[in-house]
Amino acid sequence: MSVKLILQFVLALFMVAAGVNHFLKPRVYMHIMPPYLPRPRELVLLSGMAEVLLGVLLLVPRTTPLAAWGLVALxxxxxxxxxxxxxxxxxxxxxxxxxxxxxxxxxxxxxxxALWYT
Known part of the structure; x- marks a missing residue:
């Protein structure tokens, strides 16, 4: 197994864990949001969903490049x-x-x- 592939799994795991944590501790993430952003709870949950989804998609060869670009945007x-x-x-x-x-x-x-996987 190559270093690049191992690090792909590490990044994916990191993203999924971080995303799940948005649902377990949303107030922590709401606290760090700039006050000019609307609907902090919804944004925290949306970013958590994006992290989980993109982390999983990073491991699917067919969707790896798209997921990597999504992570860059995130x-x-x-x-x-x-x-x-x-x-x-x-x-x-x-x-x-x-x-x-x-x-x-x-x-x-x-x-x-993330760009490494585009």
Whole structure:
């Protein structure tokens, strides 16, 4: 089994687990949403569904490229929430400020990771 294939499974598992967590702990995700976004609960649940679906589709050879592009779009779409967290560290006192800022380049890493499967 190649490293690329192993990492594809890792990304898919990560996405499915993250998506399921949106349903288990929606308030955590609602808390990180910028206040200018409407309907935070619905957006959290929608993004959770997208993460689960795209994670599963990433493992289906026929839909892998489409799922990878969907993940790229999703990572771009959630970037404002990560930026909001970094800009408002007082709302997240349990998370070190440096970690809040490190989340921003992590989005780039996730985008590159997903692009590998397009």
């Amino acid at each position: 990572f771009v779409a959630v970037f404002p929430a990560n930026l909001y967290m970094a800009q408002h560290p007082e709302r997240f006192p349990k998370i070190p400020r440096a970690l809040l800022w490190l989340r921003l380049p992590l989005q780039g890493v996730l985008i590159l990771w």
